[in-house]
Amino acid sequence: MIEVNHLSKAYGKRLAVADLSFQVAPGEVYALLGPNGAGKTTTLRILSTLVRPTGGNAKVAGFDVVREPLEVRRRLGLVNGGMRVYDRLTGREALAFFASFYGLEGQAFQEALNWVVELLQMEETLDRKVMEMSTGMRQKVVIARAILHRPPVLLLDEATAGLDVFARRALLEFVKAYRDLGHTLVYSTHAMSEAEEVADRVGFLHKGRLVYQGSLTEARSLGQGSLERAFVQVVKEAA
Amino acid sequence: MKGIYRVLWKELVQVFRDGKLVFSTLVLPVFLMPVFMFGPSLVLDRLLKGAQEERQEVAVFGLPEEALSALRAANLLPKPHPDPEKAVRAGEYPVGVRWEGGTYRVYGRLSGGLTEGQVAVGKVQAALQSLKEAKVAEVLARKGIPHEVLTPFRVEVVNASSEREKAGGLLGFLLPFFLVVFVLSGGQVVAVDATAGEKEKGTLEALLMAPVPLLHLALGKTLATVAMALLSGVSGLLGLALGGALAARLGGGLLTETGQTLELGGQVALDGGSFLALFLSAFLLALFMGAVMVSLGLYARSFKEAQSYMAPLQLLALLPLLFLQFRGFFEPQAWYHLVPLFNVALLMDALLKGSATPLQAGLTWGSTLAYAGLALLYAVRVFAREEVVFRN
Incomplete structure (x- = not known):
């Protein structure tokens, strides 16, 4: 449902997203994890046709984000914290x-x-x-x-920012419920605990590059049961 | 095309639900315009009358008795002083007179607008002029020469303007001037809120996610700006009309700071065609300025930054209109009707005076529509530039 192939975005000489590739299937929540400035928001903005990539390509629900933006928008929902x-x-x-x-x-x-x-x-x-x-x-x-x-595809970018505990809980429950309806979700966050709760697969972004991706279970086992530990370990190795 | 209407509706609902904004943009001008136009004039009129009726003291040195009598007859109170100029400069007296070597030297503080001192100087001058004329008449009479020898002929100035031109009066300048002011001030409320305001409040991204062409978004926002600009223009012109009615009741003139009376006009009776032509001109002007304001507003990072762009835009827009005052000095040329804003002002002036030609109207409307189209295209390009949309 989402196909990202060698996607890049440069702002002048600075690469915000570099050679990013991943797929997300229907009925799956893909958590894009990374600290602020890792390239999560840029990636989601490219997928939602708001920003044009400088390299690679991406398809949402079978439509190219650059060539068919209106078709993509008809099949997409975007929620961000701001x-x-x-x-x-x-x-x-x-x-x-x-x-x-x-x-x-x-x-x-x-x-x-x-x-x-x-x-x-x-x-x-x-x-x-x-x-x-x-x-x-x-x-x-x-x-x-x-x-x-x-929309068959829903993108959430730091969607719990500023929410109190009840609203945050309701949002996480909603993400699972929407996934259970067979839809495709990308959940971008820097909060590992949220990803652990909702994600089926995870991708670690560091300085615009996807340094790891795998199922939640695999990622956890990499960090001896902790997603956060796995993230820190992978990012240190990539640095 | 529905997208355009939806955006227009949303922008206007947002504006009309803000009571304070509606009051300050649409209601207040109706009442402020007459005050703004006639308040100072009325106060000035009252002050001038008061100064004329008041008996001012005059510092005098070396004046003969006949001159002192003339001053007293002119409702002035002469007071001997060794140095009238110094006394006036020190503010002890509003006016002073020195008689020396066949010259009456009248002292007054004449810089800085109309003052009581200037009125007193005028009274002294008039009194001495009357004295001079009386003395001349006395000499002529003594020599048996008739007084009429001083006025061998008379000069009369007759206003040969057409009735419609006379009726237009100052309105030919005031109407476009205030229209631009109100179109800009009313339009910017929507333009800024719909662009920089959306960015700042975090609603623009959601709107851009809608499956609708950017042109529709830009056009919807521009038309909302135009609607508010025109409403604001109507509100301002209602105030102007109210002021005109007030002026007619008070004598039909505006008093300037030099004490001159300017004919306001205000008796304009427009036929249906001219009225429609005026409205079309105002609409195109609002469309052009609306698209410019939307582009500028979107370019700004924040509401505050957008507002800081609007103030110079207003000055820039008013600059060509100031030259409209001098339209009587130059021969009308067709290309004047291609100059942005100035062309609309010229056409409005001509429409009010009944002298507009189809060529002038065609050039003005065509060029303004083209400018509006260019500004709209620029707005769409700005909308499409991610570094502008996300630069907050």
Whole structure:
């Protein structure tokens, strides 16, 4: 569902992403792990067609991210920690606004809304203006916006940043539930504990390079039961 | 095309739900414009009348009795002083007069706008002029020469402008000037919020993820800017009309700082065609400026930075309009109607005066539409530049 082949992105002389290759299958959560500045956000921005790669290629749901950006966007959802929705709209209006770009209007929108409200338990947020919501409620609207059109591919980039313990827990539960629906997820984070909870496979990014990838079980055994230990060991060897 | 409408709707809902913003952008100008235009004029009028009626003290040296009498008759109070110039400079007296070697030297502090001192100087000058004329008349009478010898003929200046030109008055300059001011100030509210504001609030990335061409996003945001700019323009012009009605009630003129009265006009009766032409001109102007503001706003890292771009833009946009004041000095040339902003102002002036030609209108609209298109394309290019979109 996601195919990344020798992907690179340079900003001047600085390589933000270098020769990156990985695949993610349907019904799988792939955790992209790395410290700040490792290239996680750039990778996800390339996959979501917001940034053009300077080398290699990537396909999402069978469509090339450079040549067919609109087709990719129709099949993709993106959530990142800094993302917000319009504060003077109600939750319902904000979702209707974004849903309309996917042709979800009238009855189709209502059905999508019912599905997402049940999945995220967000009934109370619908008729409240976004500016009057708590951080957790707002994040639910951000997630709902990203999945309202039921994209087969969902990218989450530091999506728990700024969330309290309850909102964070709800998000992690949602990731597992969305994976169980057969969708493809890339979960980018620097929090190893979150990856341990949701990931099926992991990839370690260090200075733009993928220095390790494998199943969660393999990675853990590499670090004698600890993903964090495995990460530190691999990064030290790569440095 | 639905994407354009959706973005436009979203931007306008965001703006209209901000009560303070609506009040300051659309309501306040209606009431502020008359105050801004006629407040100073009314205060000045009252001050001038007060100064005329007040009996000012005059520092005098060496004046003959006839001159002292003339000053007293002009509602002035002469006070002997050894050095009137020094007294006036020290602010002890608003005006002073010295009679020396056949010259009345009148002292006043004449720098820095209209002051009570200037009014007092005017009163002294008028009193001495009357004295001079009385003395001339006395001499002529003594010699048996009729007084009419001093005025062998009269000079009359007649305003030969057409009725519509006269009715246009200052509006020909004020209308485009204030329209640009309000279009820019109203439009920038949306343009900044819809671009740098979206970046700063973290909503732009989500919007760019929508499967919609960038042109639709740029056009939606530009049209929202245009809508708000036009509403702001209408609000400002309502204020101008209110001010015009007030001016008509108060005599139809504006008092300048030199005490001159300027004819405001305000009796313009536009036919349907001219009105539509004016609206089309305003729309194209707003479209052009809207696209420029959206481009600039998106280029900025933050709301604050975007606002800092808007202030010079406003000055830059007003610069060609200032030259509109001198339109009477130059022969109209067709290429003037290709100069951005200046062309719209020229056309509006001509429309108000009923002198617009199809060539002028065609050149103005065509070129402004082309400028708007170029600005819009630039906005789309800015939207497509990742280093701009993510440079916050």
